[in-house]
Amino acid sequence: MIEIAIKQFGENGIITTPTADIAKAAKVSHGTVFAHFSTQEELLISVIEEFGNRITQRLHELVDTNSSLFEVLEAHIEGLIEFEPFYTRLIIERRLLPESVCNTYIMIQSTISFHISIAAEKEIKQGTIRKVPIHLIYNTWIGLIHYYITNGDLFSPNGSVLKQYRHELLQHYINLITK
Template identity: 25%
Template structure:
């Protein structure tokens, strides 16, 4: 079982009690949705790929959209998990005195997670423009909780003089752009190219640090 399969396993199969068939359906749907998009994937195609009858899909998921949601929602939850731990500030104080250490740890951790869930991440960013429900859920969770947390973090390091004086939302935006820009380039746009991942992440952090550090 590959690393990715383990993650999918973890996302869908441990927490809930999914039947064997359900797991196959979910795996097949992830595959197809990621490749051709939700709208262009037919339920019969999913059924065939999963090796189940068409009716079986609808026994577990009332509609095709419900299947999409069942796939994307837990990914979103896991993606933002690190932000919702209670004592984040304590962690920051204890473990990450310097912004650079925090960024390094944080970026590497989240890249690891996304790398293992690339098809799911792909579905997420591909479908969010088309699915209002998805957007709603996303805004409710990310925009509310995560942004709030991120602002605190930014202010935390600004207070320490490690981040330039700038509206926190702007800091978050440029930092997020830089990080997601790397992930999208690395895993979606040019996955087949040869990447020196360590060096590339190093440079990305260097750029971020330079961009965010107060000028001397």
Template identity: 45%
Template sequence: MKKTARELQKEQTKALLLKTAYNVFSEKGIMNTRVSDIAQAAGVSHGTIFVHFRSQEAMIEEVVAVYGQKIALRTHTLAQSCGHLSELLRAHLHGIMEFEPFYTRLVIENRLLPTGAKDSIIAIQSAISFHFSQAVQRELKSSQSDGIPSYLLFNMWMGLVHYYLANGDLFAPEGHVIRRYGGTLIQSFMKLLTAKEEK
């Protein structure tokens, strides 16, 4: 059934609000952003926001769900063709880099976000954890790191990446942590995995 002009306009307005919220969240922070900030940036009235979202919390959850899915899909797509663990780590960073300001806000504000948003963040991590576990099992069967469970190695990798992102004002004041340190993070992590073998 063909959509009416009103239905199409409503969909376009909601898409505009989602994109605008994503941009404002990326710049100002999710919990620091007021509904009026998004309305002003989108060029709509304050009340228009609540035509599309029942509450500010619902809006946050939907923005994180929509863009979290984009990050997860991009990461999964890039990771599918990786054979070596270092290639997978590079693909992971590349998938994040496309959304770095927003992803960084998710890392920093994770504990403050509504439950639905936290679930979306878990889905983003799941998109790479499966590929990571497979790569570790393929590559490190005979290494000294074999005794470390793959989930712990994954947590170490995520902790390293998130530490750099959360402290981006120190590591990359210009705002591009992954572009500046991605190669170093990969090399350092891979070196940690093989350090015992080199002794």
């Protein structure tokens, strides 16, 4: 059911997708949704937690403590590509979602930030990237990614903006912070 919810939320919006539509797409009764999730908010939290688990697991799989910042950022984009429609809706609609859902989103972003900061701090010490406050390293990256994702209809109207621009975005960002 979570898979169906991720797809439905990505296609139709998180706020505007009724649980009845999720039940119909999952080919279960509407009551079955509430047998698994007592409220719509609980369903949302479960969906976002699943998204978070998968994307952070992807980072853990693709990145180790000796990975370069480029490799961490590349793993981040690869993880986002898998969930791009859902993630697009999540970042656009986040401020309209219940606080508990937003808190789950923040925990996911913190985990991603942690991975980026480890690689960035190592490369700052090595002198390969500029000495920039870690929060700016993360926020500049996420701002760039979010800008392209939320404007995907302009940059890539017929497909994934991250698939189309991932190499350019990565190289541009690395060029900005490299000495």
